[in-house]
Amino acid sequence: MTTTNVKIVRDSDPATEIFAAFIYALMYAVVGAAIAVHWALLFPMISLPIAAAVTVSVLWGWPFGVGVAGIALAGIMLWRLRRPEMFERWVTRRARTRFLAWWRYRARWNRKLTACGLAIIDGDATRIPRLLSVAIGEHSDRVRVRMLDGQCPADYDNRTSHLCHAFGALDCHADLAGPGVYDLTFRRSDALAETVILPRVDDWTKKEAA
Structure with missing residues (x-):
C-alpha cells in the first residue's frame, strides 16, 4: 500500500x-x-x-x-x-x-525583571511587574513598581542583590510604598566620595579679629 x-x-x-x-x-x-x-x-x-x-x-x-x-x-x-x-x-x-530613565530602566525592564525571577509564567504568557515611574537623582534613582497578583513584599526584599547587579547599581533598597506598590532605590554613586573644599582656618580667625 x-x-x-x-x-x-x-x-x-x-x-x-x-x-x-x-x-x-x-x-x-x-x-x-x-x-x-x-x-x-x-x-x-x-x-x-x-x-x-x-x-x-x-x-x-x-x-x-x-x-x-x-x-x-x-x-x-x-x-x-x-x-x-x-x-x-x-x-x-x-x-x-x-x-537616563529610558536607557537604565524602561528599555530593558521586561528582560531584567524576568532574569531576576520577578516575572510570573502563566501558560504561554509572561507577566511582568509594571513600571509606574522613574525618578532620576544625582546619586540615586527611585523606581516605583506595581506588584503582580500573588507576589508579596518578601519577593522583592529577597531580590535586591539581583536587581542591583542587573541594573548596574552600587546598591538597591526596597520599600513598600503602598498596597501592591514597591519603591526600588538604586544607588548609582557615593555622595560622600566627592571632594569637599573647606575654607582656610586663618580666614575664620581674620574675620573674628576684624
Whole structure:
C-alpha cells in the first residue's frame, strides 16, 4: 500500500497583505506622532521655534525659514550662556533625566525583571511587574513598581542583590510604598566620595579679629 502526502498551498490574498501593512504603518505613525507631541510639550522652548521655522518656510519660502531657525538658535545659545542655571533646569536636566530613565530602566525592564525571577509564567504568557515611574537623582534613582497578583513584599526584599547587579547599581533598597506598590532605590554613586573644599582656618580667625 502506497501512502501519498498531499501538501495544500494556499495563495495569500495580496489585498489582505496590503491592508495589514497599511494598518501596521498607521499604528506606527500614530505612536510616532504621540511621542513627538509628548516631547514637544516637554520642551516648548525647542519645539515652538522649530514649528515657527517650518511654518515660515511653508508660507514664505525656505530662506525665511532658515533665518527664523538661525535667530531661534542664537537666542537659545545666548540663553545658555547668560543663564546657565536656568538652561540646565529647563532643558539639559529634563532631557538627561528622561533619557537616563529610558536607557537604565524602561528599555530593558521586561528582560531584567524576568532574569531576576520577578516575572510570573502563566501558560504561554509572561507577566511582568509594571513600571509606574522613574525618578532620576544625582546619586540615586527611585523606581516605583506595581506588584503582580500573588507576589508579596518578601519577593522583592529577597531580590535586591539581583536587581542591583542587573541594573548596574552600587546598591538597591526596597520599600513598600503602598498596597501592591514597591519603591526600588538604586544607588548609582557615593555622595560622600566627592571632594569637599573647606575654607582656610586663618580666614575664620581674620574675620573674628576684624
